[in-house]
Amino acid sequence: MKILLVGEYSRLHNSLKEGLLRLNHDVTIVASFDGFKKYNVDLLIEKRYQTGLKQKIKNLLYLISGIDLESINIKSQVKRLQPQLSNYDFVQFINEAPFGCTAKIEKDIFDLISSWNNNIYLLSCGTDFISVSYANADKLRYSILTPYKNGKDRTFISAYGLKFLKPEFKKLHKHIYENINGVIASDIDYHLPLKNHPKYLGLIPNPVNTDVLTYKRPKTEEKIIIFHGINSSNYYKKGNDIFEEALEILSANYSERIKIITVRSMPYKDYIKALDGAHIVFDQIYAYDQGYNALEAMAQGKVVFTGAEKEWSNYYNVEEDTVAINALPNATHIAKKLEWLINNPNKITEISKNARQFIEEHHNYISSAKNYLKTWQENKE
Incomplete structure (x- = not known):
């Protein structure tokens, strides 16, 4: 079968791809790099406004008009890749906003890829509307929002996924859930908020390629x-x-x-x-x-x-x-x-x-x- 994995966080989709390849399936990852981590990607979506003068121009234009040049750039790259992103048996998005674009353009990208393929699935393995809403409602003893809520951290607000609580991302969430076959959680942190949701298909633990990670018995005689x-x-x-x-x-x-x-x-x-x-x-x-x-x-x-x-x-x-x-x-x-x-x-x-x-x-x-x-x-x- 042909399988398209959209987005990459922490090497999850790479490890899943390696398992699927061992089972003789055809797998493609389309993604931008996950920050500085630079995991392998088959079809790389390049972010071109991350540094220097281009970044300053992008930020100024967004401030004045709400137009995000990076999001437009990413959508254009996806459209150009239509032949390579079409006719897959299964497609899995790693997140509701896998490319870090504005909500409108994430919706456009989701709709494009969905229209070119069948059987669309979603992973919950990073901040998204449901997990952030659940944490924000204080339903847990502590959560990823704890450092933000206790006032410890006001520096890296974007890290907490608070954008997913904004009306445009709530609308994106609703649209995606109306058009997917179902959503899968990668661990307990995402399983708890999704329990009893009609679109929830269950928890599948993160895949780890144990063939490339060698076990080394610890030596504790020294420091x-x-x-x-x-x-x-x-x-x-x-x-x-x-x-x-x-x-x-x-x-x-x-x-x-x-x-x-x-x-x-x-x-x-x-x-x-x-x-x-x-x-x-x-x-x-x-x-x-x-x-x-x-x-x-x-x-x-x-x-x-x-x-x-x-x-x-x-x-x-x-x-x-x-x-x-x-x-x-x-x-x-x-x-x-x-x-x-x-x-x-x-x-x-x-x-x-x-x-x-x-x-x-x-x-x-x-x-x-x-x-x-x-x-x-x-x-x-």
Whole structure:
């Protein structure tokens, strides 16, 4: 079958493509680069107004008239690609606004690609109308909006997906849901808001290519290496400030027994190499399930501080602190968990082994691809 994957976040569609290829399907990814990460894309949609004079002109024109040159540019590229974007058996959009355009142009692009193909599906794996609305309604103990709501972060407002609450994006959401076969959640954070929605087709765990991520048994005889990868544009949203505070607490008594590696906004290929020797990896705090970076680190046998809340542990039937460490929004709590691991290095080895096993059991990219195919087939027109 021919499958078109529209958009790319955190290598999800690349891993799904690799699984589908192993099952002998024809797969194409059309997307712009996911920020600085530069994941592989078959049909690259170039953003041409991101820096320098072009960006200044774009911003000024948008301020004066509401016209977004980047969105117009992206739509033009999509239209020119019609022959390569037509006649697929299944199409999956990674988000309601996968290209970062204005709501009107995202609707135009969605309608164009939908008119050229059959069986259109949507993923919920990043901020969208339903997930942001759910978080904004304070239905969770904490959420991705917590740093914004408590006034900690007013710098990177766009990172919180608040645009999806605007009338034009609500209208876009309604239009997309009226024209898709269904929506799939990639983890518990997106499953919870979608439960009982008539278009919801269920949770399919993020696919992870375990064939290219080698498991490395941790050696704990020397210093424990803690890896902290920071995406500058999501600094508070991911809880990096709390992780850094926890490291300060830990360093006061354990500086001789730990080594801290901090990297910022690093392309994916360099990021994977940089965390190679780490024992412990910081992923994110305001989450109930693991982010994609966390899953790939777990596949390599790292002990990851990430979302591992009771909703996740109940769903997968795992015990606390056996597969991943639940990173609560509390620096003292995180520091104590780190101290526990440093004083009990056998736990690092144990969790490392369990983490790899968990990824192989629940996130294997070929099994995941089979689940997607089954879901698409069962809901096709």
